[in-house]
Amino acid sequence: MSNALMSNLEVSWLFQEMADLLEIKGENFFKIRAYRNAAKTISKLDKPLAELVKNNALEKIPGIGKAISSKIKEILKTGSCEAYKKLLEEIPKGVLEMRLIPGIGAKRARILFEELNISSLEQLEEAARKNLIRKLPGMSAKFESDILRHIKMLKGENKLxxxxxxxxxxxxxxxxxxxxxxxxxxxxxxxxxxxxxxxxxxxxxxxxxxxxxxxxxxxxxxxxxxxxxxxxxxxxxxxxxxxxxxxxxxxxxxFIPLLHRNTGSKSHYEQLKKIAESKGISLSNPSIIYPNGNKMKIESEKDIYTALCMQYIPPELREGKGEIEAALENKIPDLVEVDDIKGDLHTHTLWSDAADTIEDMVNAAKSRGYSYIAITDHSYPLNAAHGLDTKRIYSQLEEIKKLQEREKEFTILTGIECDILPDGSLAYPDEVLADLDVVVASVHSYFNQDKDTMTERIISAIKNEHVDIIGHVTGRVLEERAGYELDLSRIFEAAAKYNTAIEINSSHKRLDLNTENAKKAKEAGVKIAINTDAHESSELNDIIYGTAVARRAWLTPDDVINTLDVKQLLRHFS
Ligand SMILES: [Zn+2]
Ligand SMILES: [Zn+2]
CATH class of the missing domain: 3.30.460.10 (Beta Polymerase, domain 2)
Structure with a gap:
């Protein structure tokens, strides 16, 4: 027997579909919004729509006008509505599927359909492989590789x-x-x-x-x-x-005890359970009940740790890898938080292979509450990525100077993501690098060098006085390729000695350094930069993933250079 409120949800789903269909068709914004709002309102109603219809109460609900209410009646009677069926006939099924792929949505599905005539997932995959999508407004090379990754996921080719x-x-x-x-x-x-x-x-x-x-x-x-x-x-x-x-x-x-148990990890939870048992208490009740009969209601996860006489342990650290011992000795540090990050030091623009202008990136950084951003487009040997030659570097500096004149509180740092060439030299002479605020040096070619050569290659870049950060140091791309052979301990040793920061690249297909290596870098005394490597302004938001890696690696704000304000940061670089 179905729940009486289920038909409300079914109507709500249908209206959401209609809103997406209308958006793909490029219909009027207000009409689309009317359906979205109605869908939301209906899903939350605590009375069945049929009952409201019977009592003539439907149109008294805010946001449900005549047009919507007549469709509700039609759906309740027939299970669907003509307007929806008509829309379904007009739009290819493949376009509807395309909109569901993360990062695409109705608006971009429409652009892909209109501009490239893509109407199936197969065509979408082919267009991404042929690099046709990056040519569309607001879409980047990275967007293409995300599409390919997600299509693999849909086919079940990726277990994780x-x-x-x-x-x-x-x-x-x-x-x-x-x-x-x-x-x-x-x-x-x-x-x-x-x-x-x-x-x-x-x-x-x-x-x-x-x-x-x-x-x-x-x-x-x-x-x-x-x-x-x-x-x-x-x-x-x-x-x-x-x-x-x-x-x-x-x-x-x-809810809290269940959420806590479900969060795990298993090893973390089992260890806690043992400690609880030794104190004669159970972790699976809504309240902590002490052996003397005293009761404490669990209002938050903090209460659970307090009851066990230890510091609160954030979810990121709950892996059963020493965090409980640390919490018992009050040694859980104040981990770095997203709000500690004051700016992004690795971003790309239309000048190389990304989707947005410098101004777009600046605006996105400002709306995140940052006080600076470094523009670090690709260097010129990377032909496919429209790398900047020396002449274009200096014209970019001119543009940044003009944009900077409009800013009062916000700083646009000039920079480059400079290729580390196979022999360890850099793509530009020192005089050019000296004119830039931030130099991120990265490996983008000859991934198959042997371990020693690759390690030496990166160490040469670390030693260069103009290099501030080594980008995505191991070169791994999740679900695509493992990193190249590298002696990380030697690299960390050199980075600490020459005061060159190593990046945690927040792009969720890189996360490079990963947690384990970020932890080793910290132990070696290396400073970390948490960057997004954004190729679209919205990707500045990926900072949450890099910050999560840093937190899982027990990093504090002091370990991370882009928690510094801009003056301190520039002093650090010099
Ligand atoms: Zn790169
Ligand atoms: Zn980059």
Missing amino acids: ISIGTARELGKKLVEYLSTIPGVSSVELGGSLRRWKETVSDIDIVASTTNPELLKESLIKHPRTVEVLEYSQNRVHIKNWWNIEVDLSITTADN
Whole structure:
């Protein structure tokens, strides 16, 4: 027997589809918004639409006008509506699928359809392989490689999903589930909440007074393709993206203990459980009950750690790798946070292979609350990436100077991502590098050099007094290629000695350094720069992934150079 509110959700889903279809058609913005708002309102109603229709109460709901209300009646009666069917006939199915790929959406699906006539996933894949997509406004080479990666995921060719993709889809799911009537809390759990760089599924923990409706809202959702398991407190499904979603359900007072257990890791939780047992308490109740009968209600995860007489341990550190011992001795440091980051030191623009102008990048950095950004386009041996020759470097400096004149508080740092050539020399003479504020030196060619040669090659760059940061040092690309052979301990030793920072590249297909290596770099006394390597202004937001790597590596703001203000930073570089 279906929950009485399920038909509300079905109407809501249909309106969301209509809004996307209208957007792909390029319809009027207000019309699209009307459907989106109606979909949202309807999903949250705590009375069945049929009942509201019967009582003539439908049009009293804000945002539900005549047009929408007549469609609701039609859908309730027939299961669909003519306007929707008509739209479906007008737009190829492949375009509708394309819009679901992370990073695309209805607006870009329309551009791809109109400009390149792409109407299937196969055509999309082919266009990305032929580098046709990067020519469209606002789309970059990186966007193309993301598309290829996501198509691989849809085909089930990747067992592990990158954290960026999983979090993006997971966050949308959390947002959706939190609108279901009866739900009080929903959060991502498992390894996704611990910010592991790749995950095998999306864990979600929710509390509700109406578990049946919550379960059905996931099982019957249009993007659910297979129900793998179903029990009283759990639904396990596979969705259209070929990702498994595991939803655990509980009551409001048990939400925190369940979220804590679900977050894990298993090893972390088992260790905690042992400590709890030795104190005669259990971690699976809504309250901590002490052996003397005293009771403490668990209001947050902090309460659990307090009850065990230890410091709070953030999810990123819960791997069972020494964090519990540290917490017992009060040695968990204040980890670096996204809000500590004052600027990005590795970004690209239309001058090389990225999608946006310098001004776009500056505006995006300002809206993130940054006080500086370094523009570091590619150097010239990288022909495919439209690298800058010396002449273009100096014309870029002119443009930056003009843009800087308009800024009061914000600093645009000049820079370059300079190729480290196979023999360890740099793509420009020292006099040119000396004219730039920030030099990121990276390897982009001859990946197959032997370990010693590659290590020496990078150390030569570290020794150059103009090089401030080594970019994506191991060269690995998740799901594509492992890093090249490298003696990292020698590289870290040199970086510490010559005061050259090593990057944590936040792009979720790189995450280079990874957690383990970032930890070793810190131990060697190396300073870290957390950069996004953004090729689109929106990618400045990827800083959350690099910061998560830094946190998992136990880094504090002092370990990270772009937590400095611009004056301190320039002093550090000189
Ligand atoms: Zn690079
Ligand atoms: Zn780059």
